[in-house]
Amino acid sequence: MGGAADNASSGSSFLSDKSAKIFIAGHRGLVGSAIVRKLQQLGFTNLLLRSHSELDLTRQSDVESFFANEKPRFAILAAAKVGGIHANNTYPADFIAINLQIQTNVIDSAYRHGVQKLLFLGSSCIYPKFAPQPIPEDALLTGPLEPTNEWYAVAKIAGIKMCQAYRIQHNWNAISGMPTNLYGPNDNFHPENSHVLPALMRRFHEAKVNGAKEVVVWGSGSPLREFLHVDDLADAVAFLMEEYSDLGHVNVGSGKEVSIKELAELVKEVVGFEGDLVWDKSKPDGTPRKLMDSSKLAELGWNPRISLRDGLVDTYKWYVQNVQQ
Ligand SMILES: NC(=O)C1=CN([C@@H]2O[C@H](COP(=O)(O)OP(=O)(O)OC[C@H]3O[C@@H](n4cnc5c(N)ncnc54)[C@H](OP(=O)(O)O)[C@@H]3O)[C@@H](O)[C@H]2O)C=CC1
Numbered sequence: 139m140g141g142a143a144d145n146a147s148s149g150s151s152f153l154s155d156k157s158a159k160i161f162i163a164g165h166r167g168l169v170g171s172a173i174v175r176k177l178q179q180l181g182f183t184n185l186l187l188r189s190h191s192e193l194d195l196t197r198q199s200d201v202e203s204f205f206a207n208e209k210p211r212f213a214i215l216a217a218a219k220v221g222g223i224h225a226n227n228t229y230p231a232d233f234i235a236i237n238l239q240i241q242t243n244v245i246d247s248a249y250r251h252g253v254q255k256l257l258f259l260g261s262s263c264i265y266p267k268f269a270p271q272p273i274p275e276d277a278l279l280t281g282p283l284e285p286t287n288e289w290y291a292v293a294k295i296a297g298i299k300m301c302q303a304y305r306i307q308h309n310w311n312a313i314s315g316m317p318t319n320l321y322g323p324n325d326n327f328h329p330e331n332s333h334v335l336p337a338l339m340r341r342f343h344e345a346k347v348n349g350a351k352e353v354v355v356w357g358s359g360s361p362l363r364e365f366l367h368v369d370d371l372a373d374a375v376a377f378l379m380e381e382y383s384d385l386g387h388v389n390v391g392s393g394k395e396v397s398i399k400e401l402a403e404l405v406k407e408v409v410g411f412e413g414d415l416v417w418d419k420s421k422p423d424g425t426p427r428k429l430m431d432s433s434k435l436a437e438l439g440w441n442p443r444i445s446l447r448d449g450l451v452d453t454y455k456w457y458v459q460n461v462q463q
Pocket residue numbers: 163164165166167168169170189190191193194195196215216217218219220240259260261262316317318319320321324325326333
């Protein structure tokens with residue numbers, strides 16, 4: 139089968155045809171739902187969406203049939219097995235196998251069935267545990283990974299390499315964006331398996347409602363993390379679909395880092411919990427520092443807009459209206 143074509147650099151503009159059929163894989167998740175909101179705001183009218191129960195992306199023949207029948211012009215891959223430090227550390231087989239399956243099926247079928255351009259999403263955990271800070275794109279594969287998420291990272295690195303290989307061999311327009319830690323509406327607020335920001339928002343909220351005196355926070359509080367609101371990420375995705383068609387992956391960060399202790403104090407304040415923090419040092423800290431160098435994206439012309447405080451206020455409002463019992 140021939141595949142899409144042949145024309146990695148000169149495909150027509152993403153933004154110029156608002157009736158183009160665009161497959162957003164994972165449209166009910168944190169990232170996929172933000173991309174849907176963004177594309178709808180931009181006026182796109184032909185979004186192709188399938189829930190996990192309608193199309194299991196780990197099933198190769200189902201994915202192949204789906205692309206053969208639907209023939210989307212663009213594909214954005216925001217479906218993945220995702221979780222925080224505890225989930226990554228507890229289910230290594232799921233994190234490597236499911237992610238390799240989903241991304242291999244989607245990338246290969248998209249190529250075979252004429253998708254003009256595909257965007258793959260990785261994560262800042264692809265970089266070595268002790269990468270130089272801020273982390274430039276070329277730090278990839280220069281040192282050992284952080285053990286709590288190496289299985290997920292290996293799958294994501296394979297996704298980047300698959301996009302590059304299809305571009306090199308087939309001249310196919312597949313690009314990769316590497317977001318930093320994200321948060322916002324439709325996040326996963328599971329008490330153990332989620333990322334730190336939604337986990338703390340839920341824990342502080344429940345403590346406030348129940349009149350608890352203390353909230354437990356994992357680790358030492360010293361690790362540094364960079365957070366980006368998912369609406370900024372969705373804006374960057376639309377930007378990259380329009381402006382970027384090249385081999386190298388692109389970091390997408392806010393450029394601002396906070397310690398987990400500072401984050402916990404900020405979430406506590408936004409939620410309005412007035413008790414104390416207790417640190418559970420039996421839980422892993424993970425990577426000590428993870429700030430990406432997003433200057434490549436800035437030089438292309440994109441910058442984030444939403445501050446952490448504003449994003450937290452917005453996310454807590456959404457949480458109270460949509461999640462809490
Ligand atoms: N959240 C973050 O902080 C970061 C996320 N990213 C990346 O962004 C992307 C999206 O993450 P995020 O939105 O947070 O994750 P979510 O868990 O919120 O969403 C993932 C989506 O993928 C779908 N999905 C999972 N497995 C399958 C499957 N077998 N078949 C079909 N659909 C499936 C899920 O559906 P269902 O829920 O029904 O299973 C869900 O809609 C991922 O690639 C992730 O690596 C990168 C950096 C940071």
